[in-house]
Amino acid sequence: MEASTLVWLLPAPPLLAFFLIILLTNRSKALSHIMGVGAALLSFIGSFVIIVLALQSGHLGEEPFTSVLNWFPTGDTWFQIGVWVDPLTVATLFFVAITVLMIFLYSVGYHNYGAPKGDHDAPGLQPHGATVEDEHGHKHRVPSIEPMYSRFFAFISLFAFGMYVLVVSNNLLTLFVGWEIMGLCSYLLIGFWYAKPSARAAAIKAFLTTRVGDVIMLLGLAYLYYLTGSLSYNVIFSEETLHMLTSSPTPFFGVSAAVVIGLFLFIGTIGKSAQWPLHVWLPDAMEGPTPVSAMIHAATMVSAGVYLVIRVFPIISAGMVHGEPTLTMNIMAFIGAFTGLFAATIAVAQNDIKRVLAYSTISQLGYMIAAIGIGAYVAAAFHLMTHAFFKALLFLGSGSVIHGVEHGVLHTGEDIDPQNMFNMGGLRKKMPITFWTFLIGGLALSGFPFITAGFWSKDEILADAFAHSSWAVLIVLAFAALLTAFYTMRQITLTFLGESRTESAEHAHESKWTMTFPLIFLAVFAIVAGWPGIPIDFPVIGGFIPNFIHDFVGETLAEHPETITFNFVPLLISLGVSLGGLALGWLVYKDVKAGEPDPLEKPLGPIYRILKNKYYFDELYDFLFVRPSIWISRQFTYLWLDQKIIDGILHAISRVAFSLGGLFRNYIDKPVVNGFGDFVGESVKWIGRASRFIQTGRVQQYMVMALIIAFGTLFYYLFFLSQP
């Protein structure tokens, strides 16, 4: 089989699983998860076959695996779609395939497969637990199975399908198809427990916020398609096209078409990858089940945004002369770096274990965007990959923690929030596997030196910023990295270290193998995934493994990015912020006792409140956008414009017509037309009535009348008419 044929088939199994589960197996939980996990496994195997073939092929950058077919006709030409595997695709496929499979497997345990049905569980709500009786007649509360178990696997299968479509596409339109299918799935999955008003609101918020970016991205696609007559990578990234794009003027402030298109596409990314100012949906997306959080926030959807800008980097950087960044890139660097720091500050003051991770995701995505903005193409792709591993790991780990604490909550009957880190503590002893893997993930996120993957990719970005003399970006990102290490250690300390702060945390226990196995598997990659990216000239350890990431992924571009020479300054910054932040986090939070507030609350004062409330962005948007649009829709457009003005005019016209009709009726119809008719009729009637008396029926009288008339006529004739 041709490699490209296999690529076509990659997205197929999850799609098939989706339809099979929805249409056939939805009543059987076992069959449904076999479908789902099986499909993920098939795509995983297929992906690795492709990856191996790709690695063997040598010059994948120049000769990607590709094949096309005609999709729909547009005038004389056809719009072509197809598959495309180049080094960037391979790198993306690598982490997508692994994380997706692990998340699928984890979901089996997360949704309590094999547990009894809940006592009062209903579809649309989180399972509330079941009561079981052991052989001694003791009653226990235990976790219960998710009532919509099959549906969950159907949805995440569709989600996986969307991601695979996006990754293997050879053009931006089918990329957008995958992009939007994921948008739908994220809506369905964030709102998975749809009966909860908060989940319902979060789902809508996610869909609509990302849609702001999507509709503008659509314009970008239309514009690009108009100028180039194609959306296929091989056409739009070709030398001539890029030249044409940079030299085409636009009506917008005199910038080139490349800038406008680049910005339109980037706005799509701002929505999808939750960059400021469209970041608000992502933290709320935590309403979904935890595997969904991992799916959306690590492996797939948010990565898709970054993948897009890495993919269209040739357009974004078109017109770059002597390494001078383009306008698009400068904007990206600003938004990325700003978001990186901004989200990190919020993460510091969050107590929900998943929300911390959500803000950390926003912040890390900001890193990648900023990296693209300074032209660090490879570093962005590298960080995208390592981040996918350790963030999926952290999310799944947090799910395992929540699961453990929930178990305790059910057991003790305490009324506490199982996601609040201040209700945890000391979990390292109860949940050792979760602890160690979470620690690895956390250290990777903090960029713990030399071992973890996160260190190498983050260091690469900082080194790039240093090499390109992007001082502002370097300083902002370094500060963000410090905060990252700090809140990560805060999270680890509050959750796992010290003593349990609640009964429930005391009764937490380790999760099942279906949940811990993915944790271990991902933990391995959270470490080793960084090694192929170690710079060759790194002191001591550099050069043992070739800098594969740089050589291979860099090959995607027509012009290979140059290798930056090693410098101690960014390395020291990396080491300093990561170790410093970790130490600080541990020192501040190591002694938090039950019931105590956050130690930062007092010293930071009002700043803490602002951070805690996420800079009041939700309130601001509610005031600026949500309320006005509700008012404009109902009051202005419907009640005022349509019902009052337009219908008012219509009614006025019909009123006029009605009155005119009345006028005609009352002043012409009735008096004149009817009047004349009536007059004729009435007169005839009157004459008839008046002359009735002559019709007596007596012949004598008729004779007399005849005589009178005859004489009268004769008389008249003789005396008046025959006068000479």
Add this chain to the structure above:
Amino acid sequence: MEFIMNHLLTLILFSPVAVAILVILLPREEVKLQRWVAFLGSLIPLALSIVLWFAFNPDQPGFQFQERYIWYEPINSSFHVGVDGISLTMVLLTTLLTPLAILASYSIKDRVNTYMFFFLMLEMGMLGVFLSLDLLVFFVFWELGLVPMYFLINQWGSETGEKEIWGRKIKARTYASFKFIIYTMAGSLGLLLAIQLIGVVAGTFDMLILFEQMGSLEGTLMGFPVSTVKTVAFWAFVIAFAIKVPVWPFHTWLPDAHTEAPTAGSMILAGVLLKLGAYGFLRLVLPLYPDESRYFAGALAFLATMAIIFGALASYGQNDFKRLVAYSSVNHMGFVILGVAAAAFAINSDNATIALEGAVLQMFNHGLSAAGMFFLVGVIYERTHTRNLNEFGGLFPLIPVYGGILIFTSMASLGLPGFGGFISEFLVVRGAWPVFTLFTILSMIGLFFTGAYILKGIKQVLHGPLNERWKGHLPEINVREAFVITPLMVLMLVIGVWPAVLLDVINRAVMMFYSLYS
């Protein structure tokens, strides 16, 4: 067989009439029989249109399967019918939606044979508009379609609901049906006059001859030069079709009529009747008045953009589920008109071809999704007897299959990639972008709010805490209803995944479109 192939169009056109007469002659008590005869009978034109679809040669320019009979000789009007790729698509849509709408009408219990009679006559009227190649015949069918629809709304429309006007309360369906027929009639009055003007000036009503001669017409009419006559006629045509589409701000009859019509009536109204207006633009306005159309295309694009934006906003502002869906038609048809406007401006260019292609495909897609949405609203209305969104809530666990179907159809209506609506909207946006850049950008506001109102519908009906009132009183969608919606769902998905099934024919028709007249 040869007879059928030679008279295919007349057979498609008049077979519904035969069935209608048959239905009305059936004994009054035999309600079941009446339904089945109407349904099975409406499959005949569908089968014939499928034959037509496959027998149609997309590469041949001009109109095919033409038939011409003497009709009104003294004024040179003949009964002339024919199809090209554009009308073929519309014919297929009509004959496809009618059986489904009839199947959806099985819950009608009152005067079934009359109802079915009107319905089939309505089908004939709509088909006649798509098929006729003579202006006068076109007009006759245009008007014929109105009458049955008036009675369907007036007699079988929603029972409840009142409208206060001038201090008096009247039944909402009376108001709606009256508004519908008077408004449309007001438009067609001008249309009739304009047709007569053209007929007098050109000496013929035959479209094919008019397409060729319209540009070179000379002379005067009652002292006015031909160009004046043409401008007057142009505006009369535009207003008639704009009311029908409806183009903002002529749209306010639509939410009333759609909301008050019986379910199947709304399906056909949104699914086909609105397309008559858009079809009028394509078939008559653009070819007959290319210069005027080009000159006023910007204004039309502006109104289309307003329809897209305000249609979506008004839809979002609704608390009535059916009215929400009704307003969505204004929003979606706006894209059709935007495409038409772009095509009118950028005559015979790539942009025009793509915009037109998108517009025609959007007409078909909207036919499917709007019919589907109205049907689903009808399904839940029949069970709950309310359309108020605030009275539903959390119904998903009670009716999971219906819920899944509703989300599916809603997403198709939203234009999610993977469904046909996405392809057509993308093509329209792509075609209109270089022509009317500002309007295209503004229309994105509407596209955004499309998402908002679709999600509002789902949110209020399916999601959220369960309204206990419906527990045990809300049966799942039944087999007959599933049969209505399934073909629509399949088609929406197929067109989205493999647009070429339709676009291939549409594209070739659109490419030959300008050769009809320029």
